[in-house]
Amino acid sequence: MAYELFYWPTIQGRGEFVRLALEEAGAAYVDVARERGTDEMLSILGDAGEPHIPFAPPFLRHGKRLMGQTVLILQYLGDRHALAPKAEAGRLWTHQLQLTIADLVSEAHETHHPISAELYYEDQKREAALRAKHFRESRIPKFLDWFEEVLARNPRGRSYLVGGRITYADLSLFQAVEGLTYAFPLAMKRMRAPRVRELQQAVARRPRISAYLASERRIPFNVEGIFRHYPELDA
Amino acid sequence: MAYELFYWPTIQGRGEFVRLALEEAGAAYVDVARERGTDEMLSILGDAGEPHIPFAPPFLRHGKRLMGQTVLILQYLGDRHALAPKAEAGRLWTHQLQLTIADLVSEAHETHHPISAELYYEDQKREAALRAKHFRESRIPKFLDWFEEVLARNPRGRSYLVGGRITYADLSLFQAVEGLTYAFPLAMKRMRAPRVRELQQAVARRPRISAYLASERRIPFNVEGIFRHYPELDA
Numbered sequence: 001m002a003y004e005l006f007y008w009p010t011i012q013g014r015g016e017f018v019r020l021a022l023e024e025a026g027a028a029y030v031d032v033a034r035e036r037g038t039d040e041m042l043s044i045l046g047d048a049g050e051p052h053i054p055f056a057p058p059f060l061r062h063g064k065r066l067m068g069q070t071v072l073i074l075q076y077l078g079d080r081h082a083l084a085p086k087a088e089a090g091r092l093w094t095h096q097l098q099l100t101i102a103d104l105v106s107e108a109h110e111t112h113h114p115i116s117a118e119l120y121y122e123d124q125k126r127e128a129a130l131r132a133k134h135f136r137e138s139r140i141p142k143f144l145d146w147f148e149e150v151l152a153r154n155p156r157g158r159s160y161l162v163g164g165r166i167t168y169a170d171l172s173l174f175q176a177v178e179g180l181t182y183a184f185p186l187a188m189k190r191m192r193a194p195r196v197r198e199l200q201q202a203v204a205r206r207p208r209i210s211a212y213l214a215s216e217r218r219i220p221f222n223v224e225g226i227f228r229h230y231p232e233l234d235a
Numbered sequence: 236m237a238y239e240l241f242y243w244p245t246i247q248g249r250g251e252f253v254r255l256a257l258e259e260a261g262a263a264y265v266d267v268a269r270e271r272g273t274d275e276m277l278s279i280l281g282d283a284g285e286p287h288i289p290f291a292p293p294f295l296r297h298g299k300r301l302m303g304q305t306v307l308i309l310q311y312l313g314d315r316h317a318l319a320p321k322a323e324a325g326r327l328w329t330h331q332l333q334l335t336i337a338d339l340v341s342e343a344h345e346t347h348h349p350i351s352a353e354l355y356y357e358d359q360k361r362e363a364a365l366r367a368k369h370f371r372e373s374r375i376p377k378f379l380d381w382f383e384e385v386l387a388r389n390p391r392g393r394s395y396l397v398g399g400r401i402t403y404a405d406l407s408l409f410q411a412v413e414g415l416t417y418a419f420p421l422a423m424k425r426m427r428a429p430r431v432r433e434l435q436q437a438v439a440r441r442p443r444i445s446a447y448l449a450s451e452r453r454i455p456f457n458v459e460g461i462f463r464h465y466p467e468l469d470a
Binding site for chain 2: 048050051052053054055065067068069071072075076089092093095096099100103106110114115116118119124127130131134138143146149150153154155
């Protein structure tokens with residue numbers, strides 16, 4: 001039974017974290033809005049008969065199951081496709097890492113929309129410049145340093161965040177670092193995060209991920225998504 | 236084996252969502268920083284030998300387990316104290332609700348710190364006023380309307396978010412609405428959310444919760460926490 005992913009069709013956004021897990025798993029999935037438009041997605045969000053109504057995209061349908069929230073979807077896929085350890089301690093730790101990546105991703109979004117997600121960036125540029133400065137100078141280093149520490153302390157080696165094999169958290173950290181590097185190329189050039197960079201490159205080299213990244217299924221970064229390159233925010 | 240909760244000792248903050256679950260469960264726990272000061276908490280955060288290092292408080296120690304991220308801690312406690320359904324669909328739905336509450340809580344924090352959590356509120360008052368206006372006028376209604384819908388659609392009735400009994404998501408929604416009502420009394424008076432209000436009152440009446448709220452263990456709301464009452468942000 002193929003998964004159905006519902007997400008905005010022209011951006012990577014939060015949906016990309018789900019896409020990467022589905023791709024690495026080699027799972028059959030339909031990226032519904034890209035293949036058939038957004039009508040079905042919007043009608044589920046407005047469907048008065050759906051008890052488990054998502055708050056916002058992305059959401060995933062799997063048979064009778066409908067679930068929203070990126071980190072929840074990843075936990076679900078992780079369990080089904082061995083993208084997280086089976087043992088409880090490792091499974092929880094993977095989820096904890098993912099939640100921290102989600103915090104980083106939210107803060108990256110706030111850099112260009114510090115006042116309201118409903119206003120245009122152009123209407124909050126002054127505030128965005130202030131927020132982006134703090135994000136570049138204090139938050140990116142804090143998050144990257146933490147992930148460096150997590151990699152350094154993994155008793156099974158520094159190749160993965162959790163244990164000795166790939167998890168959805170590795171895929172998501174790859175995506176977060178790709179996004180930060182697109183949005184803040186100058187700031188990221190100054191960051192020292194050798195283990196995170198190695199992980200990023202190792203994920204990009206994985207056969208299924210590298211095939212995905214080279215395919216048309218990978219939407220290029222753009223200034224509509226979560227990670228946006230505005231040179232004035234990377235000064 | 237008693238749980239050890241590590242969180243800042245003078246605020247409700249994110250730790251309060253954990254405290255409410257522990258209280259409702261009747262679980263033995265130590266609120267470490269309140270009872271013994273913050274040294275132990277800070278030393279865990281700086282402990283180079285701890286592989287599962289938390290990014291930030293709150294975190295919970297349970298025997299050999301150490302875990303951070305509020306929603307992860309709640310999932311863990313929910314499983315152990317019947318504060319979430321056992322069946323996968325209900326368990327996931329509870330977690331999805333909690334993740335959406337966490338988003339609301341983060342946005343509430345952003346109203347007084349839209350530029351940087353490291354600056355004082357007084358250094359970002361102008362931006363906070365702009366952000367708070369959008370939060371009051373567009374985000375609070377969107378979240379409350381969604382929870383109203385969730386309650387209306389619960390096939391087991393409108394007393395709880397999930398199924399026919401209390402979950403950690405109910406406790407957290409109670410806390411979020413309490414916090415919003417403290418921070419934005421005027422705006423909240425204008426909101427129509429009858430089912431959410433009923434849930435809030437029902438949670439407050441639960442024997443263990445009402446005993447907790449009347450005890451010294453409940454720290455009063457104040458302008459150091461996530462929910463802050465600044466009259467100028469509630470204009």
